[in-house]
Amino acid sequence: MSARIDMSALRSVGVFPVTVEAGRMRHFAAAIGVIPDEAGPVPFAFPVSWLSNPEIRAALEAELQRDAGIAGDVLPVHLDQSIALAEPLRVGEDYLLSLAIEGPDPRGIVQITGQITGPDARALGSLGLRLALVALDDARTANRTGP
Amino acid sequence: MIGTRLPSIDLPLADHAVIAAYLAASGDDNPLHRDPCAARSAGFADILVPGLLIMAQMAEHLRAWPRCQEIVQLQCRFVEPVPVGTRLRCDGRIVATAAVGLTVVRLTAAQGRRILILGEATIRLA
Structure with missing residues (x-):
């Protein structure tokens, strides 16, 4: 793994x-x-699954590879996650997700x-997460020597 | 109000089938969660439970609490890897008041006394 400073x-x-697609x-x-x-509330953590949408994942991966120089056998380890919603999401409703990335440090x-944001451009909530990009060799070593 | 506890529950067990269903539904394809060989090559005995799966279970436990009218925010720190099949107990208690009408709840998912996921939720009380 290489990373710019x-x-x-x-x-x-x-x-x-x-x-919020009903079947998903x-x-x-x-x-x-x-x-x-479907008439009940959408699971609170559901919006995080949007990050796995093919076009979103591709954009995130491209951003990491192009601007951060990340390539090779790297494991993304999820460190923490936050979700904030000003109001519950609704099944069948369309939203916009604006994503930004910082790092790797x-x-x-x-x-x-x-x-x-909602269809009327109202801010409805936010997501935040931190990933540690761990080289596979580092992961092997850490898990052999960890507690 | 501070110190009020949620009912303590055993979270639904995340075995191989549950993790597979979660990965299919969420689109998560991290090899640590789906590929035992990849997990072993990273030094684990078997696949790991996605932290987000447990976070989602914790959120729904909180939402089912009659005193919780609405979750406004939830943040979780994935303290330690959770091996597939780990039995987790979820506990929570009110630890602070926040802005007007909002309350902060500390949530934990633990194996015995070992906290594997630590969460903090801001909720509106019913």
Whole structure:
């Protein structure tokens, strides 16, 4: 893994249309042990799954590879996650997710932030997460020598 | 109000089938969560439970608490890797008041006395 040192500035990744698709929400709810109910509230953590949308993931990966020089056998280790919602999301509703990325810092930590806006451009919430990009060799060593 | 506890519960067990269902639903394809060989090559005995899966379970436990009208914010720190099949207990208690009408709840997901995920939620009380 290689990383430039001057990676502290927040860089826009893009603005992506996202939606609470009913089928995906049902599967998500069932997987976390909630009885799926399209009339009920969307699982609070559901918006994080948008980060795995193919176009969003591709943009994040491209940003890391192009601007941060990340390549090779690197494991993204999720350090923390935040979700804030001013109001519950609705099934079938379309939203916009504006993503920005910061890092990696010299420790290989990347911060991703997202702003969720509604169809009327109202700010509805935000996402934030930190990933540690760990070279596979480092992970092997850490887990052999860890507590 | 500060010190009020949520009911303590066992979170739904995240076994291989549950993790597979979560990965399919969320789109997460981190090899540490789906590929035992990749997990072993990183030094783990088997795949790891996605931290977000547990965070999502914790959020729904909080939301089901009759005193919680609405979750406004939730942040979780993934303190330690969680091996597949780990039985986790979720506890929570009110630790502070925030802005008008908002309350802060500390949440934990622990294996015995070992906290694996530490969360803090801002909620509106019913």
